[in-house]
Amino acid sequence: MKAHRVFAVLVVVCISVLVAKADDASSEAPYTVQPGNKTDQKTYDGWRTWRALACERCHGAEQEGMVGPSLVESLKTMTKEQFHTTIMDGRPDRGMPPWNGSAMMQKNWEGLYAYLKGRSDGKIAPGHVYPLQN
Amino acid sequence: MLLETSANNDEEKTIMNKPYARPTKAALAAVILSCSGVMAAATELEQDMRDSANWASQAGDYANHRFSSLNQINAANVGKLQVAWTMSTGVLRGHEGSPLVIGDTMYLHSPFPNNVYAVNLSDQTIKWKYEPKQNVNVVPVMCCDTVNRGLAFGDGKILLQQADTTLVALDAKTGAVVWKAQNGDPKKGETNTNAPHVFKDIVITGISGGEFGVRGRLIAYDLKTGKNLWTAWSTGPDADLLFDPSETMTWTNGKLAPVGKDSSLKTWTGEQWKLGGGTTWGWYSYDPTLNLVYYGSGNPGTWNPSQRPGDNKWSMTIFARDLNTGMAKWVFQMTPHDEWDFDGVNEMVLLDIKRGNRTVPALAHFDRNGFGYTLNRETGELLVAEKFDPQVNWASKVDMMTGRPIVDKRYSPGTTGPDVDVKNICPAALGSKDEQPSSYDPRTGLIYVPTNHVCMTYEPFQVEYTAGQPYVGATLTMFPTPGSHGGMGNFIAWDPAVGKIVWSKPERFSVWSGALATAGDVVFYGTLEGYLKAVSTKDGKELWKFKTPSGIIGNVFTYSYLGKQYVGVYSGIGGWAGIGMAAGLQQATEGLGAVGGYKDLAKYTTLGGSLFVFALPDSGTRSASNN
Numbered sequence: 058m059k060a061h062r063v064f065a066v067l068v069v070v071c072i073s074v075l076v077a078k079a080d081d082a083s084s085e086a087p088y089t090v091q092p093g094n095k096t097d098q099k100t101y102d103g104w105r106t107w108r109a110l111a112c113e114r115c116h117g118a119e120q121e122g123m124v125g126p127s128l129v130e131s132l133k134t135m136t137k138e139q140f141h142t143t144i145m146d147g148r149p150d151r152g153m154p155p156w157n158g159s160a161m162m163q164k165n166w167e168g169l170y171a172y173l174k175g176r177s178d179g180k181i182a183p184g185h186v187y188p189l190q191n
Numbered sequence: 192m193l194l195e196t197s198a199n200n201d202e203e204k205t206i207m208n209k210p211y212a213r214p215t216k217a218a219l220a221a222v223i224l225s226c227s228g229v230m231a232a233a234t235e236l237e238q239d240m241r242d243s244a245n246w247a248s249q250a251g252d253y254a255n256h257r258f259s260s261l262n263q264i265n266a267a268n269v270g271k272l273q274v275a276w277t278m279s280t281g282v283l284r285g286h287e288g289s290p291l292v293i294g295d296t297m298y299l300h301s302p303f304p305n306n307v308y309a310v311n312l313s314d315q316t317i318k319w320k321y322e323p324k325q326n327v328n329v330v331p332v333m334c335c336d337t338v339n340r341g342l343a344f345g346d347g348k349i350l351l352q353q354a355d356t357t358l359v360a361l362d363a364k365t366g367a368v369v370w371k372a373q374n375g376d377p378k379k380g381e382t383n384t385n386a387p388h389v390f391k392d393i394v395i396t397g398i399s400g401g402e403f404g405v406r407g408r409l410i411a412y413d414l415k416t417g418k419n420l421w422t423a424w425s426t427g428p429d430a431d432l433l434f435d436p437s438e439t440m441t442w443t444n445g446k447l448a449p450v451g452k453d454s455s456l457k458t459w460t461g462e463q464w465k466l467g468g469g470t471t472w473g474w475y476s477y478d479p480t481l482n483l484v485y486y487g488s489g490n491p492g493t494w495n496p497s498q499r500p501g502d503n504k505w506s507m508t509i510f511a512r513d514l515n516t517g518m519a520k521w522v523f524q525m526t527p528h529d530e531w532d533f534d535g536v537n538e539m540v541l542l543d544i545k546r547g548n549r550t551v552p553a554l555a556h557f558d559r560n561g562f563g564y565t566l567n568r569e570t571g572e573l574l575v576a577e578k579f580d581p582q583v584n585w586a587s588k589v590d591m592m593t594g595r596p597i598v599d600k601r602y603s604p605g606t607t608g609p610d611v612d613v614k615n616i617c618p619a620a621l622g623s624k625d626e627q628p629s630s631y632d633p634r635t636g637l638i639y640v641p642t643n644h645v646c647m648t649y650e651p652f653q654v655e656y657t658a659g660q661p662y663v664g665a666t667l668t669m670f671p672t673p674g675s676h677g678g679m680g681n682f683i684a685w686d687p688a689v690g691k692i693v694w695s696k697p698e699r700f701s702v703w704s705g706a707l708a709t710a711g712d713v714v715f716y717g718t719l720e721g722y723l724k725a726v727s728t729k730d731g732k733e734l735w736k737f738k739t740p741s742g743i744i745g746n747v748f749t750y751s752y753l754g755k756q757y758v759g760v761y762s763g764i765g766g767w768a769g770i771g772m773a774a775g776l777q778q779a780t781e782g783l784g785a786v787g788g789y790k791d792l793a794k795y796t797t798l799g800g801s802l803f804v805f806a807l808p809d810s811g812t813r814s815a816s817n818n
Contacts, residue, residue: 147331149331
């Protein structure tokens with residue numbers, strides 16, 4: 058019985074560790090995505106910001122890069138802080154406008170980061186995104 | 192040795208390499224003009240345009256013909272054409288427009304930062320260069336690459352319309368700044384890509400920014416002083432439009448009728464006309480007899496039609512305005528309540544056509560919407576409206592009584608509403624033809640037209656306006672016309688009197704280069720892969736081609752120097768068709784899957800920025816003159 062108890066505790070501990078690891082993994086990914094390209098509201102709002110501010114005109118419909126760089130590639134190395142700085146200050150000499158004047162961007166930049174991270178990770182498909190709760 | 196001269200503004204640099212020594216047909220003409228005091232006398236520009244050795248304006252004339260009477264290079268010998276000389280502009284972006292040639296000097300321009308070079312034709316050395324210093328913040332608010340469609344010349348000045356909405360007049364001899372004017376505010380998304388146009392003693396310019404909620408207008412300046420003479424808005428109150436409600440006419444129920452009071456305001460909700468678009472970045476033309484300027488206006492503000500009910504006048508419109516006052520004599524709206532981004536800015540080609548026994552002063556226009564229009568340019572009467580690409584499907588035809596297209600609801604994003612994909616609309620937003628100008632050969636009576644053969648999926652969505660930020664509101668996917676030859680362009684010959692295609696030459700990609708027809712029975716155009724081609728004006732048969740280092744979106748031009756004819760073009764891909772589309776069409780659509788599409792462009796070419804000038808070998812010239 059004792060051995061069983063120990064085993065049970067071990068199992069519980071292991072499961073706890075696994076769950077914790079899984080939690081860690083999901084907290085690393087700033088987005089949640091489910092089949093049908095459905096995402097959490099924040100990521101969805103990020104995609105809406107991408108669309109409304111016409112980012113595809115420079116970065117491509119699939120973030121693959123055009124006159125602007127590929128964000129699928131950039132987001133593999135760019136930190137969230139670097140992303141924030143680039144978005145808000147722009148890179149005017151390279152054609153990237155500063156978006157700090159956009160209320161929509163101020164509100165949704167983290168969601169946009171989440172969306173682009175999801176695109177870069179290959180977890181979010183190109184094209185239309187839908188909110189999870191709908 | 193380089194000598195630096197001071198410009199009016201020390202931000203800009205004009206660099207001269209030696210005192211200008213041209214003797215000066217220009218100065219003589221000016222003296223004659225000022226002594227005679229006869230206003231009706233030909234201006235310096237008009238005299239220079241009459242001499243076919245020059246290419247003194249972007250179209251070679253006021254009428255947008257882009258035709259040259261030079262014939263040393265002709266259908267019999269064009270196959271021997273070879274490179275005479277080349278020059279880099281130092282900029283790797285889309286090169287639209289063409290250089291100008293006046294006397295012994297060629298004037299080149301570059302995309303942003305809009306450098307200007309005056310080059311000696313005798314030895315291709317640089318006489319002077321002008322390097323404007325523009326705020327780089329203008330680049331992000333330029334829509335479709337940082338193109339510039341070229342310079343204008345008149346009254347001893349070279350006119351440069353900078354991207355940052357500064358219009359500059361430079362002394363053609365020295366490059367020194369004579370005057371400057373400001374015609375917009377980049378902070379509001381206002382920029383310029385158009386070439387300024389000199390008509391008589393007036394400079395006309397426009398504005399870009401249709402994707403930023405910019406309110407379009409045409410602006411006139413005094414060529415001598417840079418003083419603003421008039422500004423004619425595309426949307427808003429009659430006073431802003433320079434309309435006389437009882438005198439400005441439009442085609443209405445089979446006849447011409449006055450536009451009436453508030454003709455624009457009535458077609459918008461509230462104050463939406465203030466973001467109304469109707470920008471003016473095309474090629475303008477001028478009829479000196481009627482003293483009328485012709486041009487078209489672009490898309491209405493936001494590409495989401497559900498947000499702006501009404502006809503959205505006078506976006507998508509042909510305007511005929513008095514050169515001196517700007518007052519509109521007539522207007523014609525081609526695409527009321529645009530749902531596709533079919534800007535109406537493409538050039539108006541002024542020509543005379545036969546209607547029965549009558550000769551009618553007409554203008555021909557190839558609209559983005561896929562219809563080739565012919566109107567009476569004196570009255571605004573609609574004469575012809577036919578598809579110049581048979582695959583156009585968004586409208587079945589134009590009702591000749593009302594002038595309105597009959598829209599097919601299956602291809603109407605305004606009918607399906609926001610957040611719905613409307614598929615297989617032909618043509619795509621860049622139209623059956625965009626800014627790439629056509630060429631008219633008065634001897635054949637045909638217009639040679641570079642066209643697009645591209646369709647799209649269009650999904651509009653709700654947007655809010657913030658000054659200086661994109662105000663688009665639609666997501667697009669473009670692909671080659673399904674069920675056709677698989678290519679994305681055609682080069683066609685069009686009869687504007689009846690509205691029929693005479694011949695059509697398929698091309699792998701959109702033909703985004705301005706055409707040039709000559710009295711040598713050849714018509715030249717460039718391709719996105721980078722070929723400069725010469726084809727027969729009679730049947731489109733390809734006679735010669737040459738691969739330049741980059742894709743061609745510039746306009747072909749010709750001139751003669753010391754008795755020898757030259758043909759030139761910029762090689763430097765970009766613009767909407769080049770950079771935007773080449774990389775923007777990666778989505779797996781049926782059309783792309785079938786034929787490869789624009790993404791294949793990367794197999795053929797890469798960025799560039801050079802001028803190519805061609806001529807016959809000396810033996811070829813001799814045999815030509817013997818012919």
